[in-house]
Amino acid sequence: xxxxxxEGKLDQVFVQMERIQRQVEDQHSSxxxxxxxxxxxxHYNLSSFKVEVDTKLKQQQKLLQVSLQAxxxxxxxxxxNQDQFSDQKPINQLPPHPPSDTAALxxxxxxxxxxxxxxxx
Numbered sequence: 001x002x003x004x005x006x007e008g009k010l011d012q013v014f015v016q017m018e019r020i021q022r023q024v025e026d027q028h029s030s031x032x033x034x035x036x037x038x039x040x041x042x043h044y045n046l047s048s049f050k051v052e053v054d055t056k057l058k059q060q061q062k063l064l065q066v067s068l069q070a071x072x073x074x075x076x077x078x079x080x081n082q083d084q085f086s087d088q089k090p091i092n093q094l095p096p097h098p099p100s101d102t103a104a105l106x107x108x109x110x111x112x113x114x115x116x117x118x119x120x121x
Contacts, residue, residue: 060115060118060119063115064112064115064116067108067111067112067115068112070108070111071105071108071109071112074104074105074108075105077104078102078105
């Protein structure tokens with residue numbers, strides 16, 4: 001009878017071991033599924049973030065290009081005006097305040113400065 005009792009205990013131990021092994025396998029499978037889902041979500045989020053950043057960078061580059069073109073145009077106009085003034089009047093007879101195109105230049109510089117500040121924030 002003692003052999004049967006020990007054999008019964010061994011059977012119980014084997015059943016418990018199999019149950020524990022199934023639990024470990026289930027937990028392992030669940031962990032793998034969770035990690036796989038998290039990896040997919042991370043990949044999607046990083047891809048979306050990259051697209052968003054690339055789009056914003058392109059927009060800012062276009063704005064900067066437009067601002068620089070405006071500054072170049074304003075500078076060319078200022079040079080043209082300066083050349084016209086230097087042809088017409090001696091330096092000591094120039095008006096006491098700069099021509100109104102300077103305001104446009106400073107406006108363009110301010111817009112460019114704001115664009116740069118907004119890009120660095």
